[in-house]
Amino acid sequence: MNDPFALWVYLSSTPLLWLTVTLCVWIGADWLALKSGRNPLVNPVLLSIIAVGAVLLATGTPYARYFEGAQFVHFLLGPAIVAIAVPLVTNRKIVMENLLPLLGALLAGSVTAIVSVVLLGRLFGLPPDVLLALVPKSVTAGVAMGIAEQIGGSPSLTAVLVVLTGVTGAVLVTPIMNALKITDYAARGFSVGLASHGIGTARAFAVDPVAGTFAGIAMGLNAVLTSVLAPVLAAWLV
């Protein structure tokens, strides 16, 4: 295979290339985030999406072909959610001490996430199909897509909105909480995990292990509560 174009055509159709690109871009983005001193604005998820997206657009690679390689990373989302049981059990003492605040915050946050996104979306003139896709945006990707399907939204649009919400919360949480002088890391972590699921949880773990644990708990609990609330609230609001 001496022709570089033929080599490209071959490689670009294999899962190997796109899996490797995803991992290498992530390493570069995470390195930049580390170099910035974990500055919230230098979010590795956002940087990676922009870089990989640009490569796909520049090379005219369809998303479906990219995903054939990237699915091996994507698959780990499920086991990673199960894995949150470990920090949950290791930190069970502080979790039990904060059980009531945690449940109160869960209810307040979950309802606010759903109601605010629909009302704001209406205010900004978004069409009903986009509103439906927005309803589960604070829930982790796989679960949110299931909820969207159930209430009549587009799962693939929801997936993108979920990631955008995740990045938004991860970028904003530290400046907001610092401005409000909130030093309770359980409360800080719980709020970003609820609003911004796994991407918020990753940010929380980068800041503080207790914040990370509470973010993980919030992500899990909000997935459950939103699965119950979304069909009811969506029928009422949209």
Place this chain on the structure above:
Amino acid sequence: MIAVLALLLVCQLGGEILARSLALPMPGPVVGLILLAVILLVWVQRRPDLKGTLLDKVTTFLVGGLGLLFVPTGVGVVQQLGLLGDYGVGIVLTLIISAVLTMLATVGAFLLVKRWTGRRS
């Protein structure tokens, strides 16, 4: 290493089976999380601590790298560029304001309930 991955997958699979067959409102991986937590709670009755075990290391690695796992989904934005062209500003403003409101409501409720329950005890 393989045993830890197998344990996570077994819990996830068990979670999927339970969620589907009992028509639970919870997603499979979340039921899997509960299953693993129950297993670990029994485990820590006999063994003093999970810290430093292989299970702890592998799961810390997985949860710590959570951001990477969202990249394939996020790249799907290339399929939605047309829609974002039409409604991009509205969608971005909606997401930002809603995320801020959600975090404020959550952290506010957390601290408020903590203050109430703290006074009572």
